[in-house]
Amino acid sequence: MQFCIADTFTTSLARLTGDEQKSAKTTAFDLQMDPAGNGMSFHKLDRAKDPNFWSVRVSRDIRLIVHKTAGSLLLCYVDHHDKAYQWAERRKLEVHPTTGAAQLVEVRERVEEILVPKYVEDSRPATQQKPKPFAKYGDAQLLAYGVPQEWLADVKAADEDSLLELADHLPGEAAEALLELATGGTPALPEVATKGADPFQHPDAQRRFRIMSDMDELARALEYPWDKWTVFLHPAQRQLVERHYNGAARVSGSAGTGKTVVALHRAVHLAHQDEDARVLLSTFSDTLANALCGNLYRLIWNTPKLGERIDVAAMDALGIRLYAAEFGKPVFASRDEISTLLKATATQVDGLKANVAFLLSEWEGVVDTWQVESWEAYRDAKRLGRKTRLPEAQRALYWQVFAEVKKQLKQAGKITASEMFAKLTEAMSKRKHPVFDYIVVDEAQDIGVQQLRFLAAIAGDRANALFFAGDLGQRIFQSPFSWKALGVDVRGRSRTLNINYRTSHQIRSQADRLLGPEVSDMDGNVESRKGTISVFNGPEPTIRSYADAEAECQAVGVWLQQCSTSGVLPQEIGVFVRSESELSRAQAAVKAAGLQGRVLGRDMATEEGFVSIITMHLAKGMEFRVVAVMACDDEIIPSQVRIDTAADEAELTEIYNTERQLLYVACTRARDQLHVSAAKPASEFLGDIDLLQK
Template sequence: MSGSAGTGKTVVALHRAARLARADVGAKVLLTTFSQPLAEALSRKLAVLTAGEAEVRARITVASWERLADELYQLAFGRRPRVAPSDQVRAALVAAAQAQGVGTFSDRFLLGEFTQVVDAWQVESVEAYTGTPRSGRKSRLGARQRERLWPVFAAARAALNEQGLMTWPKVFGAVTAAYSERAAKPFTQIVVDEAQDLGVPELRMLCALAPDGADALFFAGDLGQRIFQPPFSWKALGVDVRGRSTTLKVNYRTSHQIREAADRLLPGVIRDMDGREEARRGTISVFDGPPPEIVRAADQGTETAAAIAFIAAARADGIGAEEIGAFVRSRAQLDRARRAVEGAGLVPVEGTDPGAGKEGRVLIGTLHLAKGLEFKAVLVLACDDQVLPLQQRIDDAMDEADLDEIYETERQLFYVACTRARDRLLVAGVLPVSEFLDDLEKD
């Protein structure tokens, strides 16, 4: 099932999980998504949906892909996996590249190639690497380049193994291997929210945990909100949803004015690697609101003043502090969101803090953090040139095709942040501002 932001995909996923659990006393339903904070939000909503039905709720497990893999790994192997953080993987790759004398590839490229190709597909040899599809990796690599890179990846993997460390793709792979041959699966049905951000190892794992059957797996997602994973062929992994999907067209969350502006950021039709198309035009919103406010500030002080005025207006209309979210492209700009919230006399709290979501506090964070959340009022700040799209990513582009992929995912990230808003949206940056702001204002 697909649909643009705010069309109720998550609501459908929740109702499907509840219906499956009600229909069979022996059901063991998994409701899963990309992050644990979002999984916890789903769990709270599910508790409301199944209020007074304790036996139904008990048949549903809600967990993120990583939390699920962590728990199943412990059940299969009797110990918890020690997962290396991304910075440690990057450091291992950089050290291996230096030792091998491979200095023509950036740190970001090495990490992406290892994570999205070598580790995702659990490649174990240079021969296998040469034949592994690099779906979503737009920069071309010939056989000689792959042969040159392979010792770097092999050495980095060996260094992590020596420390007893795993990567998440390796954990997913171990769980997949442990459960794929078992006749008795841990779940009878699996419902996946935000399915567009599934990677190769995550999808393989979910397939291994579900029994055979046409309706054992249900996916809800939006290709236009893919921000975490490169595209790849689901059909190649045995999951073919062509001709079996439905597109939702009524937006219940976002006002017509905000949705219409945000839709200008993306093409009218998005295709996946299996040829399936998602038409984005024709969606309607069920309510109106003020148009988005777009501020091209001369300096950061002017941007902050506009943000403070926006928050004050929202508060005057009865919007609570906890119903406001302020987002920036990366942590380097987080102080600009913090200054705006504090200048309005409110308490900012990062989404990773225990106080996030508490009454009287404004959530601040990066655009990635906005994924899966919703607010009555949203501020997207620091939309400066060289910040959005992120200049570091552009500098790391290997060729024109790679650059196109970077611009596409940066647009989708911006779209995700803007569509978190229900009633009010402020988009602001300091001159020269991001080129994406022009697209928001096109007729």
């Protein structure tokens, strides 16, 4: 008998308490061992529209809903008795008449319109009807997009106000196609199954149903039910994961579209395909690398030998490890140390007039980033992105400073991270056998110039050797530069994910106002946010400014307390601030809510029973049901400290862009509810999203 698990089951399982989940999992394992359910308490659901729905007793009050036929058993849902029955009474399992995909279809509740005779004419002007975007489509066209037959009339009658509510009741492929049509897009038609094909093997069915081949696979699916998208892949994601690429490839998409999931599955897929391959799964920070490690474990914990061939490491940590093996353990010069050397050296150069901030900016943006080693190279440097014009005579004076600082660092036996990767690039290009056969990089928008050169040197010209996942709109650390100029050309092999699973339509659409409709890199690759679709609804974000910080803390505390009262668990709440200086405001708000808070360290490990308090830079990779973004005051974001260090207009623009993107990252960590607040005067960014309520 075929044993399957639906994503609706893993989602409902996550809402139960820890003890309830354990009992439900035990029952699920028992059912897989004996799908006939001998000795188990099955109950026929008399009011269910689908005659194959049964309930299975888990405990006194918990019921598991299964769909049972002679050849298959599907785990569908689990909840307390009444809620479980209500769910089953509103669903049925069908094979779509056009696509052939198995769908859990919500039963259409038909309410007959009652006609009331008109005895008095209404003198009020008629309300102008809003356009119905799908009225022009025929049944066959809508069916081709996966719309269930009994929902065709509702789809044709929907207007822009009712569309999102309607989408919540439809299978994923139908909802996504309709939302894309409504926003001017042309969605790809789902695959049509051949006659007699297994409806559970259809690509759209595989995004919501998983056939379990053994106990270990079921255990893996149930181990982390709240992160179902590490198990269930959307067809568009699966195509990117399994595709063959002749050169470097990149998948992009706004926050919540599943880029990290694609990167994880890509690494696993490559390791599966080539049994002797070494795969690197990397990202730009230790914090995100730790998160990748945990997510990878969720996918491959029952195949440890596979894990032995997938190396998960942050870029700098990997560089240090390889550098130590090639040259010995590196000793790094700190930013403050370099600033001090620049200041001291500048005083010794006759005729030089430059502040330390500009020298440090020029060092970091040109000399160190591009590893400029000679006066000729510095003289001819294109200085990408830097608008301050430097006459050759002025550059010559600056180079005296930079050359002397380089000399002193070398005498002290110290290097920078960029220098480390530059030396590794040279070493890697000389190796007969590469240290990694395949490289997958998550959050690729924040890797640096020398890091990219290093990766390209390892990959060479091999097919499938380089795969990047990232979002230009979330770039918060690195200045933009041309990948193509460094030998990494993703043109023609760059794809954008536009289905958002993590963030509600209301939160996503408001957060997107912080960015432009399109973001492009320096090679002309354009990432459009116009076609991004969120697949579920939620309340509008709350954005407020308050008289002072104390009033803000009290108000946010009330909001957090209301969320908690409505059933949101403390560990499902995140409170973000711009920097460590504002952490005390977040802590005060959590305390005002009567909740316990914990400032997360770089391991980013949340703790049951505690609200997570985090700086925005550490928010990458996190997700919470409820998020409060606090202390968005003027001079805090964008940071006045950073603004004061801007050496020229170009650098000032770059600071504003990355600060704006930082706030975008924080806001898009929220799944269901978002509260953004400030003490007056508020950040100009809040006004930019046109929601600031005085």
